[in-house]
Amino acid sequence: MSNIHVNATVNGDEVGFLCDPRETLLDCLRDKLSLTGAKEGCGTGDCGACSVKLSGRLVCSCLVLGAEVEGQEIETIEGMSRDENLHPLQEKFIEYAALQCGICTPGILVATKALLEKNPDPTETEVRYWLAGNLCRCTGYDKIIRAILDTAADMREAS
Amino acid sequence: MALDDQNKSNFKFVGTRPKRPDGIDKVTGRAKFGADSYAAGMLHGAIVRSPHAHARIKSIDTSEAEALKGVKAVVTRADFSKDIKFTSGKDSEDWNVLENVMADDRVLYDGHALAAIAATSALIARDAVKLVKVEYEILPHVTDVDEAMAVGAPVIRKGAPDKSVPPGLHENVVSYYESGHGDVEVGFQEADLIIENSFKTEATHQGYIEPHACLASLGSDGKGELWCTTQGHFKFQKVCAALLGLETSQLRVTASEIGGGFGGKTTVFIEPVALALSRKTNRPVKIVMSRTEVFRATGPTASTSMDIKIGMKKDGTITAGQGTFRLQGGAFPGAPGGMTAMCAFAPYALKNVHQIGYSVMSNRPKQAAYRAPGSPMAAFAVESVIDALCKKLDLDPIEVRLKNASRKGTKASYGPTFEEIGLVECLEAAKSHSHYKAPLKAGQGRGISCGFWFNFGGETAVSLALSEDGTVQISVGTPDIGGSRASIALMAAEELGIPYDHIRCTVADTATLGYNEVSHGSRVTYATGLATIKAARDAIRKLCKRAAEKWGIPEEAVKWEDGHAIPSGPNAGDFEPLSLKSITEKMGKTGGPIVGHFEATPEGAGVSFATHIVDAEVDPETGKTQILRYTVIQDAGKAIHPSYVEGQFQGGAAQGIGWALNEEYIYGSDGRLQNAGFLDYRIPLASDLPMIDTVIVEVPNPGHPYGVRGVGETSICPPLAAIANAVSQAAGVRLTELPMSPPRILAALKAE
Numbered sequence: 001m002s003n004i005h006v007n008a009t010v011n012g013d014e015v016g017f018l019c020d021p022r023e024t025l026l027d028c029l030r031d032k033l034s035l036t037g038a039k040e041g042c043g044t045g046d047c048g049a050c051s052v053k054l055s056g057r058l059v060c061s062c063l064v065l066g067a068e069v070e071g072q073e074i075e076t077i078e079g080m081s082r083d084e085n086l087h088p089l090q091e092k093f094i095e096y097a098a099l100q101c102g103i104c105t106p107g108i109l110v111a112t113k114a115l116l117e118k119n120p121d122p123t124e125t126e127v128r129y130w131l132a133g134n135l136c137r138c139t140g141y142d143k144i145i146r147a148i149l150d151t152a153a154d155m156r157e158a159s
Numbered sequence: 160m161a162l163d164d165q166n167k168s169n170f171k172f173v174g175t176r177p178k179r180p181d182g183i184d185k186v187t188g189r190a191k192f193g194a195d196s197y198a199a200g201m202l203h204g205a206i207v208r209s210p211h212a213h214a215r216i217k218s219i220d221t222s223e224a225e226a227l228k229g230v231k232a233v234v235t236r237a238d239f240s241k242d243i244k245f246t247s248g249k250d251s252e253d254w255n256v257l258e259n260v261m262a263d264d265r266v267l268y269d270g271h272a273l274a275a276i277a278a279t280s281a282l283i284a285r286d287a288v289k290l291v292k293v294e295y296e297i298l299p300h301v302t303d304v305d306e307a308m309a310v311g312a313p314v315i316r317k318g319a320p321d322k323s324v325p326p327g328l329h330e331n332v333v334s335y336y337e338s339g340h341g342d343v344e345v346g347f348q349e350a351d352l353i354i355e356n357s358f359k360t361e362a363t364h365q366g367y368i369e370p371h372a373c374l375a376s377l378g379s380d381g382k383g384e385l386w387c388t389t390q391g392h393f394k395f396q397k398v399c400a401a402l403l404g405l406e407t408s409q410l411r412v413t414a415s416e417i418g419g420g421f422g423g424k425t426t427v428f429i430e431p432v433a434l435a436l437s438r439k440t441n442r443p444v445k446i447v448m449s450r451t452e453v454f455r456a457t458g459p460t461a462s463t464s465m466d467i468k469i470g471m472k473k474d475g476t477i478t479a480g481q482g483t484f485r486l487q488g489g490a491f492p493g494a495p496g497g498m499t500a501m502c503a504f505a506p507y508a509l510k511n512v513h514q515i516g517y518s519v520m521s522n523r524p525k526q527a528a529y530r531a532p533g534s535p536m537a538a539f540a541v542e543s544v545i546d547a548l549c550k551k552l553d554l555d556p557i558e559v560r561l562k563n564a565s566r567k568g569t570k571a572s573y574g575p576t577f578e579e580i581g582l583v584e585c586l587e588a589a590k591s592h593s594h595y596k597a598p599l600k601a602g603q604g605r606g607i608s609c610g611f612w613f614n615f616g617g618e619t620a621v622s623l624a625l626s627e628d629g630t631v632q633i634s635v636g637t638p639d640i641g642g643s644r645a646s647i648a649l650m651a652a653e654e655l656g657i658p659y660d661h662i663r664c665t666v667a668d669t670a671t672l673g674y675n676e677v678s679h680g681s682r683v684t685y686a687t688g689l690a691t692i693k694a695a696r697d698a699i700r701k702l703c704k705r706a707a708e709k710w711g712i713p714e715e716a717v718k719w720e721d722g723h724a725i726p727s728g729p730n731a732g733d734f735e736p737l738s739l740k741s742i743t744e745k746m747g748k749t750g751g752p753i754v755g756h757f758e759a760t761p762e763g764a765g766v767s768f769a770t771h772i773v774d775a776e777v778d779p780e781t782g783k784t785q786i787l788r789y790t791v792i793q794d795a796g797k798a799i800h801p802s803y804v805e806g807q808f809q810g811g812a813a814q815g816i817g818w819a820l821n822e823e824y825i826y827g828s829d830g831r832l833q834n835a836g837f838l839d840y841r842i843p844l845a846s847d848l849p850m851i852d853t854v855i856v857e858v859p860n861p862g863h864p865y866g867v868r869g870v871g872e873t874s875i876c877p878p879l880a881a882i883a884n885a886v887s888q889a890a891g892v893r894l895t896e897l898p899m900s901p902p903r904i905l906a907a908l909k910a911e
Binding site: 019022023027030031034035036037038039040041042043044045046047049059066076077078080081086090093094095096097099100101102103104107109125127128129131132135136137139140141142143144145146 | 178179182183184186187189190191192194195197270280282283365366367368369370416418419420421447450462524640641642688784800802803805806809810812813814836837842843844845846848850851854862
């Protein structure tokens with residue numbers, strides 16, 4: 001099967017890569033573009049560790065084919081802080097010990113940033129349901145939810 | 160006791176909550192996990208697995224796969240060491256692991272590996288797997304523990320039982336354990352009420368989000384490099400070397416960041432296979448498991464069948480306890496029948512107690528450790544019966560547990576005498592907690608349970624090197640599975656008297672340090688922490704020596720205080736304190752580099768107890784259970800970094816909630832696993848859970864300089880029982896099988 005040439009924008013940078021028609025966006029980000037922040041926890045869209053934004057929409061990159069992203073804009077965890085300062089969510093996750101092993105953290109941060117862009121003042125229940133597609137096996141979610149609610153409050157105050 | 164070994168109690172750094180050293184790497188995606196490593200010229204490996212629960216391999220034809228463009232090598236059992244021989248029981252663990260990693264002439268469970276392929280891409284490797292033709296002769300199989308012990312059950316492996324097994328039992332019973340004291344028959348005669356019940360729990364998976372992954376490179380000269388996600392790279396080095404017939408020291412293993420383990424990454428699965436493929440192709444080979452492979456072929460916990468009998472007086476005194484625990488551990492020896500039995504009655508000071516544990520084989524994947532192996536199931540059975548007794552006798556469940564609680568000096572149900580332990584303190588904290596007094600609505604129930612785990616020390620080596628600028632690099636050999644680099648740096652800061660930020664703790668590779676046992680048994684903060692403290696004290700001795708030489712006074716006349724060498728008293732002389740930095744910046748000229756180190760097998764791990772309180776609501780229409788409120792109370796001995804101690808408490812409780820309500824291995828009558836994915840094997844979601852409150856109890860462990868007890872495992876011991884007790888109250892019917900899934904609860908309600 002011949003490979004497909006794809007051009008896209010990742011975290012603001014123009015990129016091009018060749019992919020097999022069966023390779024997922026996640027495969028392409030990791031294996032072609034060396035962006036290994038998105039993780040494959042399941043490959044079936046159940047765990048959310050591969051969450052990225054695709055032209056403004058939060059998706060599991062394991063459920064998108066690489067060939068589909070021609071001309072689209074992709075945002076990954078690697079683009080969350082583009083200078084020496086961390087995003088407030090990143091800061092707060094460290095401060096609150098909202099991660100243990102850290103494998104789900106990139107996906108949860110990408111998903112949460114997308115939530116706060118849509119809804120800067122979510123309730124605890126809204127955060128919990130928004131993150132129902134992002135599995136964490138270490139923390140029991142408690143510190144994650146607290147970190148998010150607190151970040152959202154800080155960001156509202158700052159804006 | 161030497162001054163050196165006394166519990167310290169005034170802390171400057173320990174007990175604070177600084178940022179973890181790997182925090183930025185983990186929130187930016189930079190942290191390198193198992194699958195995040197790539198090498199020039201790398202091939203991709205994929206594994207051929209059995210679709211049958213039990214079958215003889217008549218032939219394997221790899222010719223078509225090998226002919227596929229891009230395929231570089233195929234390996235089978237013939238490519239591994241032939242020096243490893245089968246013997247009975249766990250004595251032949253290398254053989255068991257080899258047989259699990261690559262089947263010989265029989266496949267023993269759905270998912271059992273039998274061949275592997277290396278190709279130029281992961282897609283080609285996967286395509287080639289489908290081209291391998293295997294001819295099977297299907298054999299009878301068994302997956303249930305009671306059926307596997309019954310007359311006529313297919314024998315998984317002849318000669319597997321060890322010497323502990325009494326005659327007359329089925330050959331699938333591979334190990335037998337029995338202990339106790341007093342006379343339970345006399346005890347039962349003294350009881351006002353005896354309750355006897357049987358319980359079953361299904362196998363659950365550790366469910367780490369990161370699948371097993373590795374990158375291996377091995378030459379025909381026997382020198383190799385292995386990068387992998389593991390809880391113990393030194394063990395992986397040893398086992399991989401044995402399975403491939405290498406010299407241990409010629410294989411260097413580096414642990415990646417680990418994306419969850421919970422016991423499941425203490426054993427090799429794909430690493431020896433990647434090494435074999437690499438040796439055959441002279442190229443690096445990467446293998447990453449799919450989630451389906453993780454479920455089908457890596458260690459779930461044991462499933463169980465248990466019988467419990469407990470006698471109680473009207474005042475709540477337990478007069479006798481008896482338990483039989485049958486643990487199904489897959490197609491290999493090793494199910495924790497003994498440990499389950501040992502943990503069962505450990506929270507209680509019983510005059511008469513007797514327990515039996517069976518380890519049983521079946522046609523399922525080889526069980527692996529999962530957070531306090533065996534203890535959660537034992538607690539589910541025992542604490543359910545205690546709850547039923549309390550209900551029948553109209554007694555407060557915490558008062559009854561306090562009345563019978565193990566304390567310092569209690570002869571434990573499994574033999575030894577307890578030193579300082581914190582169970583009474585946990586129960587008292589539970590009794591006075593606002594949660595315990597909060598009102599419940601109709602249809603809701605409150606459950607409580609105690610839990611126990613031994614904790615562990617194990618072989619440990621730590622090296623602590625001082626830099627000229629007065630900063631410190633610590634090398635440890637225990638992969639960081641829950642923030643341990645932060646707690647280790649805190650302990651070093653405490654000893655050395657320098658800021659936490661001036662210390663960097665690294666998980667060193669196998670070429671850098673002496674042997675370190677796996678990160679298991681809740682041992683890292685205890686044992687690596689102890690070794691770090693001792694290594695720091697070794698460095699301090701060397702620092703004081705340099706100061707003594709400078710001042711021209713004896714070494715004994717110098718002591719270390721708050722980051723400085725100072726004269727030990729007025730007689731020692733009058734000298735300006737020397738900071739750590741002022742000594743290290745001249746160390747090249749005053750005797751050379753200063754490195755502290757410590758190697759030992761610490762044996763004072765200190766057991767740990769917990770009490771959990773949980774409120775649950777059961778929907779009688781759907782059978783669905785909602786956890787409304789959850790409180791974990793546990794003795795940590797001394798919490799080094801309280802945030803990560805709380806994290807362990809919360810994480811264990813959440814995994815217990817999944818185990819109690821949803822998670823189970825579902826086998827069809829064909830012996831195939833039917834739910835090998837996160838959609839059908841449902842671990843708790845954020846939307847399933849409430850906040851999980853924590854109370855850290857601190858009863859110092861006399862076996863650690865700061866009093867640390869392991870905290871990682873005990874937190875999963877009480878939830879199964881606590882939730883079962885809450886659900887049983889809410890539903891009005893006693894649930895005796897896990898998981899308490901909606902269909903099972905509906906069936907119980909209907910039967911009522």
